[in-house]
Amino acid sequence: MPEIKDITTGKKIECNSGENLLAVLQKNKVYVNNACNGKGTCGKCKVKVLNGDVSEMSEAERKMLTSSEIESGIRLSCMVEALGDIEIQTENDTTAMNVLMSGYIPDFEKDSNLTGYGVAIDIGTTTVALSLVEFSTGKIIAESSCMNAQRAYGQDVLTRITYEIEEGDKGIADLKKAIIDSINAEVNKLCATNNIDVNEIISYSIAGNCTMTHMVLGVDARSIGKAPYKPIFLDSQTRNAVDSGFVGSKDATLYTLPQVSGYIGGDILAGAYVCDLKNKKGNSFFLDIGTNGEMVLSGNGKMVSCSCAAGPALEGMNITCGMPALPGAIDSVVIDKEEGKAKVTTIGNEAPKGICGSGILEVMSELIRSELVKPTGAFVKSSKLSEDDKRRDLLIEDESGSGCRLAETVSVTQKDVRQIQLAKGAILSGFRTLVNKCNMEDKDIDEVIIAGQFGSHLSAKALTGSGLLPKDLENKIEYVGNTSKTGAYMALMSGKVRSEMEKLAKEIEYFELAESENYEQLFVECMRF
């Protein structure tokens, strides 16, 4: 039996000859970035094979690696079979991310006479945020966050549903166990550091997107992944927490927030509730940006929602120089047309290594402002610029196409711009469709509410400068933080809140964007910068 030794984690793993390397590592909890769950599209599951007998490199794998990577022994683990004893080096796990914890909490009526402790949880596809709450005072006494361990089965909702499709009941059980283990570990830690007996936890309240909510309850999520995208349940669910796998008092209850549709889940419903979209005067546009852009427009007496497939580009995936928000990641840039220079700032003020998710929109916005990229999304040709135009210094034109150099080793390619353009087109087309549905115009929007972890890092200037939202809305943008967790907290504390949420979930209209009339034409228009 071949033995795999990973020098990064020090783990030694036995496997069968011919077994897929990524699968073995996953099974043994060695984390490898694996956005597409072994489909061979993302090119992120890089592992250095130091020595030993592995399968030959296929043409498909070769195409996804640079020649220097190949020389240094880098392989894509989803395309490698272990044939004999091997020694490998996995990349370091990068869990050091700041998770957005807090946000605006409105005044609300709390239930009285409660004792013990409760936990409010926002289950994000990437991260999980928790609040430990003391019922007698209603105070949040401690907060924590962790990565959602389900990411071992894929980065986004669809790849995880695919895991259920491929593995059936085992897949559903694996995903449930992964998220509950993540939560229990955090709850145990929170209790320990605050000298609270875990048995004093008497209730949980959970907000998450529809898929996450299904998965944490161990309910089949597969139907959400295929048209007509109908989930098994939409209503709020109440269960015994311990029977469901959570730590706590044996009678502890588990409540999950209601959903509007398969793609507008309890997290967005929580946001709509926390921001009081229903009773607010004026017209409000609520947006949570991630792999999916989820949005609700309220006004003229109704609330309408939709979800659009923005893809992973805005979070730095599929972007040539994309990287996580770690030291060395470019987070802003100013392009000086006169000097022909890109002045970047990086996280930790380190030498630029790549561009982080929020940086990508900042960069895009500057490329448009400096007219290095035309409204169609194509880079200008240097042959079309006058001899003394300094922008020539920034343009790259070689056999692989056009691009712009931001730093010595960091550039943006035409392909990157196209990826961003698809995301921008998706989100803007969602916005336009909602505005039409409510018989409004852009100028009728009184406020734009940006919720969620990722959106909180996007400046109003970048959001409008890159064309995700119309320019006129720049001064109307505000940020509300993690309203999903706030909603879970409010539901934890109040029966009145829970029943209002359940009512609200039925009042918000939802429609399938890709199926709306003339969508293709609208999408095309919305792709213009």
Next chain:
Amino acid sequence: MDTKELYEKIAEGVVEMEEDTVVEYCQKALDEGLDAADIIREGLIKGMDEVSRLYETGEYFLPEVLTASYALNEGVNLLKPHLKKEVATTLVKVVIGVVEGDTHDIGKNLVKIMCESAGFEVYDMGRDVPIDDFIDKAVEVDADFICLSTLMTTTMQGMKDVVEHLKERGLRDRFKVMIGGGPVSQKFCDEIGADGYSADAASCVRKMKEMMAEKAWNSRNQKR
């Protein structure tokens, strides 16, 4: 204006995505007594060829290709009633659609446009198409290719199912199966035993042309 100039104007109209220009010069060409099929081939299709070239270089993207195709279609609609009824026998036939469970069809539409402008006869099955419908249609029209698209990882399995059902029905060698879409890769193509994968619409059509040129494939075609 001589014939060559007319064709150039039409092609230019397609490249510049100007429906009015395309219609105007197609009408002029008809008035001059030019053959409708020639106008399509030498004007409209030439223009669309240039559009695919620009798409491949990165100068054009989805919006330009779609808008150019709207202009092209206006021209085709005008010329269609004037086409003589003879049908070319060597026409490449393509059955295309988005696999069951997926409703995202813009990528598929792009490939369809590129196929049409390459002169292929395209049978568009739309989106969320049941597996066996692809096969039934391909048999019915005696297609050369079955082109499958999906944007979602959850529905990729449908592509494998098409290949498997073809085998079960003893039809695997009759059609070439092409796959594409966001989550699809060469690796996946190899795994499920499809015939071709391409990352974008233009290279898909190029690959199909290469396949048609392959000898074994051609000789099978002749036998048919």
